[in-house]
Amino acid sequence: MIADINQLPHKAPVRFVREVIKDGENDAISMLEFLEPPTLASVVESAAQNVIFITSLYRIYDGGVLTGMKNIVRYERLEAGVYRIESKISTQLDSFCIFTFELFRNEKVVAEGEFNVVMKQRDMPLT
Numbered sequence: 001m002i003a004d005i006n007q008l009p010h011k012a013p014v015r016f017v018r019e020v021i022k023d024g025e026n027d028a029i030s031m032l033e034f035l036e037p038p039t040l041a042s043v044v045e046s047a048a049q050n051v052i053f054i055t056s057l058y059r060i061y062d063g064g065v066l067t068g069m070k071n072i073v074r075y076e077r078l079e080a081g082v083y084r085i086e087s088k089i090s091t092q093l094d095s096f097c098i099f100t101f102e103l104f105r106n107e108k109v110v111a112e113g114e115f116n117v118v119m120k121q122r123d124m125p126l127t
Contacts, residue, residue: 003020003023003028003052003053003058004020005017005018005019005020005030007052007053007058007062013035014042014045015049016032016033016034016038016042016045016046016049017030017031017032017046017049017050017053017085018030018031018032018033018082019031020053021084022053023053023054023055023058024054024055025054025055025056026054026056026088026089027054027086027087027088027089028050028051028052028053028054028086028087029050029084029085029086029087030046030049030050030053030084030085031082031083031084031085032046032082032083032084032085032103033081033082033083034046034078034080034081034083035080036080037077037078037079037080038078038080038083040072040074040111043072043074043078043103043111044066044069044072044101044113044115045066046083046085046103047085047087047099047101047103047113047115048064048066048087048099048115048117050085050086050087050101051064051087051089051097051099051117052064054087054089056089057089057097057119060119060121060122061095061119061120061121061122062120062121062122062123063119063120064095064097064117064118064119064120065117065118065120066115066116066117067116067117067118068115068116069113069114069115069116070113070114070115071113071114072111072112072113072114073111073112073113074110074111075109075110075111075112076110078105078110078111081105083103083104083105083110084103084104084105085101085102085103085104086101086102086104087099087100087101088100088101090114095118095119095120095121096116096117096118096119097116097117097118097119098114098115098116099114099115099116099117100112100113100114101113101114101115
């Protein structure tokens with residue numbers, strides 16, 4: 001069964017995930033919708049929202065805090081509309097995770113990069 005987007009605590013206008021396509025053990029794929037041309041910050045935020053659908057994470061964690069981003073590349077101007085995002089675990093040390101992402105528009109990679117998240121354990125405060 002594919003994950004439910006209602007797992008996300010985000011509400012409009014910062015909930016970018018509209019549909020989960022794949023909730024894999026180490027990766028997730030979702031469809032996004034940007035009502036305005038997305039900034040790189042909103043692209044990274046959407047990739048971070050997508051990671052909560054990685055099954056190895058959402059068994060233990062129920063969210064997290066984006067702590068850093070690097071090597072972010074935008075290959076073309078981004079417009080409002082529907083995109084596909086793929087987020088993957090690159091490295092994990094307890095609750096600290098490094099992820100990579102690719103943002104697609106019409107099957108073409110339009111942005112990619114890496115970001116860090118400190119995950120919040122289910123029913124525990126973030127420390």
